[in-house]
Amino acid sequence: MNPVFHRRRYNEDTRRRAQPQYWWFMPMGEGNNLVIVTGIPGVGKTTVITTAVDMVKKKHNETVIVLNFGTAMFEVASKKGLVKDRDEMRRLPTKTQRQIQKLAGKSIAQKARSARVIVDTHTLIQTGNGYLIGLPEWVVTALEPKTIVLVEAEPDKIAARRSEDPTRTRDSQDVGDIEVHQQMCRAAAVAGGTLTGATVRVIKNRQGQVEAAAADLYQTLME
């Protein structure tokens, strides 16, 4: 067994000790096995997810379903005969789009009753005109996640990774802006947790230690 699996922020004793004191906040065992995994571009989110999913496969021969929220929305809308292709999605009225988002959320939550599911998405998406909300109230409450994960990295490391990506502008490499973005993502995750009762977990993806970050996600998935 890989030694990183033993790495814990608090050791198991600490956790057990904490439980009697805070038992009334403890999320229940039943319900959805759904983890929302978020992280800003350049934190290495995809690698962390892939590695954690591999760990579950190797250790328990179980397949974690990794879903994209947009794909789930398109499936709902096309089944209802509302759209033929993705381009048409954007032309739907706001109300219809929100209904589809709710239905997609509920459909994913349904899947998570019989399998471990990761929704790979964003809390806040940076655009030239502000941050888009990745987990609005009607989406996060439909999903009923057990945990919202924030994959984070050091702002300067994120800037460095982005600078190696030729499709990214230099503007996206401002360390101060990256710091603010990560800070606001934390607030968004906490807002989502407040609305649903989901735990919020920050997973640090330290340079060269993706296995440790994946082990944290593995732990959250298997809990």
Add this chain to the structure above:
Amino acid sequence: MNPVFHRRRYNEDTRRRAQPQYWWFMPMGEGNNLVIVTGIPGVGKTTVITTAVDMVKKKHNETVIVLNFGTAMFEVASKKGLVKDRDEMRRLPTKTQRQIQKLAGKSIAQKARSARVIVDTHTLIQTGNGYLIGLPEWVVTALEPKTIVLVEAEPDKIAARRSEDPTRTRDSQDVGDIEVHQQMCRAAAVAGGTLTGATVRVIKNRQGQVEAAAADLYQTLME
């Protein structure tokens, strides 16, 4: 045309490229054309708003309506015969006050269906007894903003501006407190975005660059 109009955090190519990937988060084109503009005292919010409104007038000969939420509340309450003057407002029962807030929000949202509207307000108002909530759930969901703007400035610049204002106490010039206040305002804006789906935009009002900040707000208004 002023060169500041060309200034963008991400260039247009970046934005276009981002759209297909995140199309399902994109706010729809229809609905309210309402932007909530917030900022703590000393960031220069009023100047940014005035300059942006002038830009819209000059470039498109269009008048942006700038509204104060308190005034809208008073209008609703006095029309209903509940109050004769503003002082009476504060003596209304909490439930009545909340109903008036909702009605004021809906009335502003209605106006924003046929005109560009700015609601000039606060996310969190600092008092000697804590932060008052400027955008509680029932207000922000009634307003249905397309964007919540946070006008920000460097904490030391805010402290300096406040020190020039003889009506302000020295306590209000603590740079650490200003930093915490701005940080909490970001969390409040993100909570508002989560409840409504509104985008959240941080606009930096850098020293001597109010035109650039106003150009950002102009862009958000015209989107």
Add this chain to the structure above:
Amino acid sequence: MNPVFHRRRYNEDTRRRAQPQYWWFMPMGEGNNLVIVTGIPGVGKTTVITTAVDMVKKKHNETVIVLNFGTAMFEVASKKGLVKDRDEMRRLPTKTQRQIQKLAGKSIAQKARSARVIVDTHTLIQTGNGYLIGLPEWVVTALEPKTIVLVEAEPDKIAARRSEDPTRTRDSQDVGDIEVHQQMCRAAAVAGGTLTGATVRVIKNRQGQVEAAAADLYQTLME
């Protein structure tokens, strides 16, 4: 009278001046006299509460009721015959548990109509598997607090206090983690404020100045 009672972030003049401008955000005088007091382990929350409660007793001969949310939940559940001991609470279905949480919240809110009440709890509880939400939407809206207080201390002071506690692991003394935890607690308090309209107050518990912190809490209780 202790000089610390005169210590104010803004002086009274500032507050009075602020009121006409922001009258429409002012919380009303009626309703619940309930203050939620939160703070991460090591900030000295219990001492601040005890000292403030003593101040109220000494100056007004009034008893502030200090409640633990878990105890209130257990009372509701055992009265309903759902459980015999606390261990059984954790085995209740999630839906039942949430109903109990709501009922406990409403029962506390009821008490706060005729007495000053402090709910001693957490915004976010750190565990080895992420942060648990101490004030989810259905709890905070049932409680209807007038104020959510964040007792804070300098991260290095918290780390030092924790290092003196032999039951705490060294992991819990990472200053960076403590800083992030406090920052996320602020976001959680702001989310609670947004959902309820409660004011959010940061009370600094500075080294050797617990009386000043308690005076701030005293002020919030008596307001």
